[in-house]
């Protein structure tokens with residue numbers, strides 16, 4: 158038995174009750190893997206109770222030592238204050254904007270999170286959205302499924318992932334082949350310029366995936382990264398002015414809320430494309446919708462929105478916008494890994510051992 162009064166393995170439920178963990182709203186790991194999680198812990202399901210949240214929390218105030226949370230479930234000052242025995246919040250997300258970290262710091266509540274568990278999956282979606290928006294894959298799908306192709310419609314052209322400058326194009330006539338040959342080596346003028354906002358683990362994975370496409374990567378983040386050789390911009394507006402695609406990979410906090418504003422979008426320009434796999438509120442969404450509608454930017458690929466699951470209706474009808482339901486983080490495989498990480502963190506906490514993926518709160 159550990160010093161919290163729990164035995165995590167082979168427990169007799171009467172002698173050694175399972176540790177109680179509060180769930181405010183069920184994260185996908187809980188929805189898909191409740192049975193596995195429930196073998197070890199007793200979950201108090203706030204969303205399932207007829208009691209109003211505050212009353213539910215007050216009822217269980219002294220038995221809740223841990224909360225299981227997720228990216229779109231706020232853990233507020235009020236919730237933390239109503240739980241005097243709370244010692245841990247484990248969130249299945251990499252983002253932490255939904256948790257009042259200041260209150261956690263003040264109260265000495267530890268936080269565990271997903272760290273870089275999902276970074277590769279998120280980067281895959283970022284690149285997928287980019288290629289889709291440039292080459293109009295989803296728009297093409299609609300065109301075919303709506304029967305427009307069969308009706309002799311005209312589907313508009315997309316543009317290259319690898320940008321070629323017209324001035325460098327060279328064609329020559331090869332009489333033996335009776336062909337007009339495009340001289341590729343002499344005409345590669347340099348890749349499409351992609352600006353990454355936030356060069357953390359997701360941003361680095363995005364860069365790694367786009368380099369083989371011949372893209373020129375630029376980035377902007379809080380600090381210049383000594384490990385990255387990409388050109389650095391301290392100002393996001395300058396970055397936008399110097400690239401054709403802007404990919405948002407940073408976290409949401411007071412400094413990054415609406416950092417992609419009208420000025421940045423106009424700097425990105427009429428041929429510019431914006432991809433967001435960070436958080437919706439990093440972009441001023443209303444302004445982005447206006448820019449898309451008025452052709453101030455060329456298109457967007459969006460996995461996150463300001464008021465999820467609500468997506469501005471204007472975006473739904475636009476063919477230059479690709480939408481995804483905030484699923485960049487999850488694949489079947491990472492969801493399984495996420496369950497193990499949640500269990501590992503909760504077991505560590507209830508056994509007074511170091512957390513597997515702690516958030517460093519003392520900054």
Ligand SMILES: O=CC(=O)O
Pocket residue numbers: 228249250251252253271275486
């Ligand atoms: O968006 C999801 C996450 O932060 O993990």
